[in-house]
Amino acid sequence: MTIESMNHFTVLSSNLERSKNFYTNILGLTEGYRPPFAFPGAWLYAKNQAILHIMTGKPLPTNAAGVIDHMAFTATNLQAVIDTLKQNSIHYELHRLKGLESWQLFFHDPDGAKVELDFPANEPEPKE
Template sequence: MTIAGMNHFTVLTDDVAKTVRFYGDVLDLVAGERPNFDFPGAWLYAEGRAILHIVGGRAREALKPGVIDHIAFSARGLAATLARLAAHNVEHICRQQVGSGVWQVFFFDPNGARVELDFAADESADA
């Protein structure tokens, strides 16, 4: 067996529409085709791939904490992303790794999932 990469992440929510809107507004993910499951949800796409599955009908209070700390996406357009986060009033932390120079942006989605965006070291945080 060979692992070829990550296929998708799943976010559990009690508000599918709000979660889809957040990832659409903030990360430009687009809702697309999804199998006809017997529970509410959505699949969000980037560059033609369903990378984020939203599963609805689960109240946050009923969820037990797991071992996953955060979900991370490779991204492009650091300055525009920072402007978009500010425009949507999303609190975030932006830092540049010592050594590699990779830019990391951290924030939380409406369900409390911690999201990391990684940008190339040669990008600029200035608009």
């Protein structure tokens, strides 16, 4: 067996509509086909790949299972993303990686999942 790529992440949500709005309006993912599971949720796509699954309808765990710290996506147009986060009053941290000069932008979804967006080094420094 050989791992070829990451298929998707699944996040638990306390409010499906709020989570869908966050990931579609802030990250630009699009909602697409989801099989008719017996529990509510949504599949969100980048291009034609369902990369983020949202599950809801059960209580969020008090003690989160596992050790995944965050999910990361490759992105473009750093300034537009910063502007969108500001317009939606979403706190973020921006870092420039020494040596690589690429940008890392961190923030949290409505239920506290940490999101990282990675931007190429040639993106101009945003006006904060």
